[in-house]
Amino acid sequence: MFGCRTLLKQIRKRNKRKPHKFHSKNRRKNPNSTQQHQDSPTEDGFNLKDSSPSQNYGVQPLGNFYFTSSPHNSRNTGLGNIHTLTDELVLDILGFLTGTHLGILSTVSKSFYVFCNHEPLWRNLVLDGCDDGFLFKGSWKSTFVAAYNPCYDVSKIGSLGFKVKDFYSDYLFQSWLCANLEMKVEWLERDNIVRRKGISFDEFVSDFETPNKPVLLEGCLDNWPALKKWDRDYLVKVCGDARFSVGPIQMKLSDFFVYADQAQEERPLYLFDPKFANKVPKLGKDYEVPVYFSEDLFSVLGDERPDYRWIIIGPAGSGSSFHIDPNSTSAWNAVVKGSKKWVLFPPDVVPPGVYPSADGAEVACPVSITEWFMNFYESTKTWKKKPIECVCKAGEVIFVPNGWWHLVINLEDSIAITQNYVSRRNLLNVLDFLKRPNASTLVSGTRDRVNLHDKFKKAIEVSFPGTIDELTKKAEIKKAELEKPSYWDSVKDSNSGGFKFF
Template sequence: MFGCRSLLKQIRKRKRRNPPKFNSKNRKQNPNLTEQDFTTEDGFSLKGSSPSQNYGVQPLGNLYFSSSPHNSRNTGLGNIQTLTDELVLDILGFLGGTHLGILSTVSKSFYVFCNHEPLWRNLVLEDCDDGFLFKGSWKSTFVAAYNPVFDVSKVGSLGFKVKDFYSDYLFQSWLCANLEMEHEWLEIDNIIRRKGISVDEFVNDFEMPNKPVLLEGCLDNWPAMKKWDRDYLVKVCGDARFAVGPIEMKLNDFFIYADQAQEERPLYLFDPKFANKVPKLGQDYEVPVYFNEDLFSVLGNERPDYRWIIIGPAGSGSSFHIDPNSTSAWNAVVKGSKKWVLFPPDVVPPGVYPSADGAEVACPVSITEWFMNFYESTKTWKKRPVECVCKAGEVIFVPNGWWHLVINLEDSIAITQNFVSRRNLLNVLDFLKKPNASTLVSGTRDRVNLHDKFKKAIEVSFPGTIDELMKKAEKKKAELEKPSFWDSVKDSNSGGFKFSF
């Protein structure tokens, strides 16, 4: 999270710009709304829907401009005011709903902390293995599930505002939940785009050199492009439950949540077994011709997870990561649009801190937070990220090892698959035999033996392929290490040149 100095810098920068334009589309949806509903005093542009409550929390920098030096955050916490906000919330995370409710009556400060939505979100997700019916807020959802007889609709959802409460941590959590993606975060589109290229062109120009590309026109024959709207999916999926974070939900229940969700890290549906649960979904699309070779298929039922349906509201997505098992991937947008930011394997994105063995990655809490704090710095980098907005009907190729961040700009539906081709086979085999492969390999129950099983299956299905690829790799390496013409004529002893006339 950024401190008061960084926050003030962001605010001053925005005040120098022209004020954000009021969205006439939102005015039509709710004629009672004014421009004030979409901009904050600090010049940030907020989402058109009703902002989620922050109980009067202000950024810490505002305390220095206040006529009173009083911070009710500290007085209300008493002796534990010296703890950071993060630590206070970590401690409160050990409490159940009943105790949070009681503690919220102790002081105004505890009222704010105990109503922090992520606390109640965790309680709901921990207790509702069979899904949940979202009731406008996570606290209301918890209460409704805990006591179904109680009518949460009769309880005011806004609560009350606490005067002179300053906290960067809580304010930014609210801001990230309500902030619109800024135009400057979306305007750069520097990815290579291609339409109608041959498979050989794709392999030679993009897969072999390990470069991302956005492909157009690949989904024109997909039944999903015409059929996959909300009504169709709810009807076809029925009572099937799909993976949403740590739980499983019926699709209709997830859509109810997605319609109301306005939080820093919205949940999104990301299910690797969707085609087994609802075979019709697997029949509504086909793999684009560029990605037909998928060597993991030789493992049959033992292959790692490789395909997912992705459904999420605006603001949901994936923070920076590298796709599993050193595979490459393609991601096809059926409905909506997605902002992509990609960095090559040798460039770690700013604000991202992978562990030495690659088993863990520390990064900002939310995608919006990364854009607020780190995106601007990438504009001065020598190796700039590859960026684009991938729209419905388009497919992006993500080469192996590339860092990437994805955020839904609107309600979106997509299909993605990870694959292994001959161009990437040796990389995958090397990855699977790393000493710590058991902590790195994902999507399979047998992490330890996956390398041996995969290599053996390849040798049976495609005899001689691995040896052939290794010889080509060694030849290519030798060519790269071969001295150039100028190196060959240089006298290594004298440091000068020798000419053989």
């Protein structure tokens, strides 16, 4: 058994999601059955996905409790003395149990039945125990049981689920709601990014890379074989038994597609592999770097360079919550199949709901992507510095400048290639980043986090002698020009205190 202090200490380490309450403006106001919640759109225009909604065991938002004639919340009566704990803390404690113990505890009361069937608990059990991948069986609990006892008919698990009467929980309801919601039209219609087609390299550098501004580029993938060839059948055939990074595990592409077709959860897994071209060289030959991003100075490090390119495959709803790309690099992201919604904020604007540490080593984004849209997106419409937004479709490329915050969500099954790179326009920023006092905690994608700055700088000086000094002088001149007094400041009479407007 754990002592209380030890238990709480371990929970704090494991807890990666902090609560954000489900606001009443997003709740359905009809206090009757949860079936209404599942079968009809909300008053705010929320609609559930066309596929069958996942099981929510009758959980209703807490606000409905105040409209019901029942004096009891079965959530509390079934938990006994621990009902005073938050839902998050209850789930964190249950996260220390094995699958067998969760199954046993689920028979104690209706409340424990709901908590012990919370899908993320079973997801963690599956991912912690399957180094060689998994074969998804419609739910994480079914997947766990199938791996634990292959002879058991897991189809019975879904049919055995039942709804608990008068169970109210904002946390559990919102988790279910976010897993089953369609993206609202209002979340997708704003498209204020600059779009360009057929611009020259010099135009890209002067208009976007140098001023560090995003742009969506059209038409520069037209010659990619991947655009025509990369469907599921082709990829499964070419990749064979190769295993790719999916969350914390490695799995075959064919098995991942089985999961992607069935998954309906708040935070779907997606395939994000930095070694794909080494594992399957054919994939690396099916695309080429657009000319705008051809200069990649990290290449001077050869095999010691940090991870820089990834294949990304994910179902609708998967994606990345707000983050800044690693090592102060810029990036490009090319959609091969499907479409992605992008929301970007400049380096000096921290997105709402995001809490970076003072040293930049950690970023807490305690809500899922869908939950961020539900609770924070609307407020950005009134901001002076509004986010840059777009939907990037197949055949299009988005340029993500260094330091920009960005969120990405797949609107449908999607395949993309992304690369991070360092050009001369960003070289000094990267070198400054790599020599920060806490660089060992900030640098990512490489085993040697301590010496990367020195290795990179020396390699640049050998491959491109004088470049760093030249860029430094230009930066100093530019800085001096920005600090140069304006004409009106220069004509002031220091003895008289300057002229004034009345």
